[in-house]
Amino acid sequence: MSGPRTIALAFTGASGLPYGLRLLECLLAARVQVYLLYSPAAQIVARQELDLTLPTQPAAAAAFFSERYGAQPGELTVFGREDWFSPVASGSNPADAMAICPCSMGTLGAIAAGLADTLIERAADVMLKERRQLLLVPRETPLSAIHLENMLKLSRAGAIILPPAPGFYGRPQTIDDLVDFIVARILDQLGVEHALGPRWGAARAVAPSIERA
Numbered sequence: 001m002s003g004p005r006t007i008a009l010a011f012t013g014a015s016g017l018p019y020g021l022r023l024l025e026c027l028l029a030a031r032v033q034v035y036l037l038y039s040p041a042a043q044i045v046a047r048q049e050l051d052l053t054l055p056t057q058p059a060a061a062a063a064f065f066s067e068r069y070g071a072q073p074g075e076l077t078v079f080g081r082e083d084w085f086s087p088v089a090s091g092s093n094p095a096d097a098m099a100i101c102p103c104s105m106g107t108l109g110a111i112a113a114g115l116a117d118t119l120i121e122r123a124a125d126v127m128l129k130e131r132r133q134l135l136l137v138p139r140e141t142p143l144s145a146i147h148l149e150n151m152l153k154l155s156r157a158g159a160i161i162l163p164p165a166p167g168f169y170g171r172p173q174t175i176d177d178l179v180d181f182i183v184a185r186i187l188d189q190l191g192v193e194h195a196l197g198p199r200w201g202a203a204r205a206v207a208p209s210i211e212r213a
């Protein structure tokens with residue numbers, strides 16, 4: 001599978017940062033070049049959910065995550081909230097794909113409305129206008145009609161809406177299992193190879209050939 005070379009990844013202030021962190025880890029492990037962005041609200045959620053302090057300065061954030069996930073120089077770049085000179089700010093040099101994981105209802109609504117007040121919103125706007133892949137992992141419950149209309153609008157504009165709704169038919173035992181279920185589906189959408197758990201029907205496909213032998 002030949003995957004995209006550069007993926008923009010944004011964390012926003014919805015619950016579910018473990019999905020975003022695991023996705024970052026898997027992208028870097030697959031040697032994808034990652035542009036990372038995160039909102040101030042994501043930093044608050046990181047502290048609340050994981051006791052994790054996300055650095056505010058982009059260079060410090062890049063060093064932090066590169067060490068944490070073993071990224072080589074140049075594989076991870078972090079951009080600030082209003083870095084309008086970054087590649088993701090322009091349609092002349094967009095990433096191959098962008099994922100917002102987790103995606104707050106605030107950011108989702110801003111993208112649906114065509115706002116581009118922050119680099120995350122602008123980068124998402126660029127992906128839509130350039131017809132590149134934009135994948136949103138929205139988290140809220142229950143969903144209001146406004147949330148649902150925004151998601152439908154974005155889906156019609158070409159975005160992929162991938163709610164973090166793990167299946168239980170694989171009998172997950174841990175939170176990590178639940179997180180990996182969702183991250184596997186995201187990586188599949190992005191065309192990035194992974195080995196996060198068995199694929200449905202794979203064991204069944206193998207069984208007949210064993211019987212024939």
Ligand SMILES: Cc1cc2nc3c(=O)[nH]c(=O)nc-3n(C[C@H](O)[C@H](O)[C@H](O)COP(=O)(O)O)c2cc1C
Binds near residue numbers: 013014015041044107
């Ligand atoms: C601990 C915590 C959990 C939150 N969870 C959600 C959530 O699941 N979904 C959501 O849409 N907003 C959630 N919020 C609210 C957003 O963080 C808030 O609307 C913020 O303005 C979003 O900003 P952003 O989209 O720029 O990250 C949460 C806030 C906090 C502090």
